[in-house]
Amino acid sequence: MDLVSEEKLNLIIERKGKSLGAIFDAVPVGLMLVDEMLIVNRVNNAIRKKIGRDFKYIINNTIGRALSCKMAVNNNKCGPGECCSSCPLVANINKVFKTAQAVEDYEFESETFFCQSGDKKWFSLTIKSVVVDEKNHVVVCLNDITDRKLAEEKLAESIEIKQQFISTVSHELRTPLTAIREGLNIVLDGVAGRLKKKQQEFLQLAKRNVDRLSMLINDVLDFQKLDSGKMCFNFKNSDMSLTIKEAAETMKLMANNAKVEMSVKIDPQIGLAVFDHNRIIQVLTNLLSNAIKFTPAGGKVYFSAIRENNVISINVSDTGMGIPKEDLSKIFERFYRVKRPGKEISGTGLGLPIVSQIIARHDGTIFVESELNKGTSFTITLPQNGPNDINILEKDVDQFIEHTIN
Numbered sequence: 001m002d003l004v005s006e007e008k009l010n011l012i013i014e015r016k017g018k019s020l021g022a023i024f025d026a027v028p029v030g031l032m033l034v035d036e037m038l039i040v041n042r043v044n045n046a047i048r049k050k051i052g053r054d055f056k057y058i059i060n061n062t063i064g065r066a067l068s069c070k071m072a073v074n075n076n077k078c079g080p081g082e083c084c085s086s087c088p089l090v091a092n093i094n095k096v097f098k099t100a101q102a103v104e105d106y107e108f109e110s111e112t113f114f115c116q117s118g119d120k121k122w123f124s125l126t127i128k129s130v131v132v133d134e135k136n137h138v139v140v141c142l143n144d145i146t147d148r149k150l151a152e153e154k155l156a157e158s159i160e161i162k163q164q165f166i167s168t169v170s171h172e173l174r175t176p177l178t179a180i181r182e183g184l185n186i187v188l189d190g191v192a193g194r195l196k197k198k199q200q201e202f203l204q205l206a207k208r209n210v211d212r213l214s215m216l217i218n219d220v221l222d223f224q225k226l227d228s229g230k231m232c233f234n235f236k237n238s239d240m241s242l243t244i245k246e247a248a249e250t251m252k253l254m255a256n257n258a259k260v261e262m263s264v265k266i267d268p269q270i271g272l273a274v275f276d277h278n279r280i281i282q283v284l285t286n287l288l289s290n291a292i293k294f295t296p297a298g299g300k301v302y303f304s305a306i307r308e309n310n311v312i313s314i315n316v317s318d319t320g321m322g323i324p325k326e327d328l329s330k331i332f333e334r335f336y337r338v339k340r341p342g343k344e345i346s347g348t349g350l351g352l353p354i355v356s357q358i359i360a361r362h363d364g365t366i367f368v369e370s371e372l373n374k375g376t377s378f379t380i381t382l383p384q385n386g387p388n389d390i391n392i393l394e395k396d397v398d399q400f401i402e403h404t405i406n
Contacts, residue, residue: 029141032142034093038064039061039063040066041132043058051068063089067089096128097136103128109121109123125140126140127139178214181210181211184207188204233361239270240382241271244303251292254289255301258293260298260299261299262288262292263300265302266305274384274386275362283359286355287316287355287378291318291376291378295321302315310385312382317378318376319375321376322374323368328368332366335350363387364380
């Protein structure tokens, strides 16, 4: 290569270097170039502004001293402080030097870096290895996310306050409602004397509204527990067919009163499964109740269950009103109710969201198909061995295995 060509090449390299340097300096989040001795070779303006010092007091210092870490203020090296052994920044830099594997979006809280502020800070950390002048370095991207974390904490706190308020109010309403219901039942049963027809009608109306309010309170409490992950589940190895039959028996009277024919077909091979009996009863009675409510007199409700490849599939279908196509994607949203002008049916709008979350907690699925004025079909699938994140008692495991083998 002649001298002219070499000068041109050097000029091109120099220009590209300056361009990369300009980009490095212009990035709005903090960037540092650090060598294997944890010495800061270069930082951008975002880091300088954060530290509040000139570049000459940052460059060629250890990363701890450069970032005003209070453990390194009186030392020129990172390492001697009590917190240094668990410092996430140094640990991750060393990890990248050792493995050459990048660290992406690692979040950590620190009360040592940028000690002049006196507050704890939250950072998002990304580190990638690079070679500069034939030496190993890492580019450290340090983004201050303290404001975001504080906002998240305040949001979580306000949600917790709201949940506590709802829980307190709901629990406080339960006791007087129970007393009102019992009083109405006593009067309706004639214990307090004979009732006139008009009196009985008004008392029945009052009782229906008390029952409706009680159902709303129970649904709100259930949904709140599910939403916050505080609902307890009692997973046991039980006979799923007996649970399905119990749900059918529970809803038979409602179907008879509504003059809706309910057929039940259960695969005798379903047998044992790991699930929460009471919660699955809650799911099935909710779906059956909806099917009966939305099916006119003379219609039919089909309730069936089968087992295929260790998956239990339960179907509740009806010949009722159906659900408009535009509403199908929203029916599992809280408080959402399908608008039926002239055919409004009471409900809380929480039943199906609760069903959906209970099924999800079982690692199951729920799927709906519907055609307006022709009917609706809900299909639930449940893994026979229960959700993956539970510990089954040893005796239950043995019983389950024995049954499966047999």
